[in-house]
Amino acid sequence: MSWRAAEPPVLVRTRTADSLAWMRLDLTIRVLPFGVVVLAVWLALRPSWLGLTAGDLGAQLAFGVPGAVVLFAAAALAQLVMTRRLRGTVRVPADGEDVALQGAYFLVNAAAEEAFFRGLVQGALIALAGPALGLAVATPAYVLYHRLGGWTWSDVLVTAMVGVPLGLAFWLLPGPPSLLGVILVHFGATCGFLGPGPWLLRRLGLL
16 A cells, blocks of 8 residues: 555645744743743642652653654654545645754643643642542643644544653653653654654655
């Protein structure tokens, strides 16, 4: 079976001006509010369950670095299949400058989302009622909130391949709670699905 669809996908080229336009709005309505809420809780309570430490650095990096690579590849493959079989179109950075800009923003995004959903929501619920409730609430909330941003249901479901393992990792990794490892993996997954991933697929001739 060939990867190539009967009709080649439409590549919507983006440049830094395009990316900056949506990033300004996204920062205002989503990323900064997440950060403000997490910072307020940390300043008020300084809770260890929030995960704003390196934790067991060796364990965090041993999970985060290879996990980022694996999830980058998995997310890029998911984007390739969905673009060819479902959407027929994908946004692709037109040059290296936009790739770098989007990559940098996705690191900020990963930190904000993990701090809110994993650190604040899951961490607080684990501390209050145990890991089962933390996972049961935080992971579906993380997955489903993407629908509020206009993601299709197929795209929303893809986020489950990130949300489930990261929820487990935040709970199960040894040492004090830490967001470091889950942020790295989240960053890799986002870069595989958006921006850098599609750009690499285009450079490889797969899109």
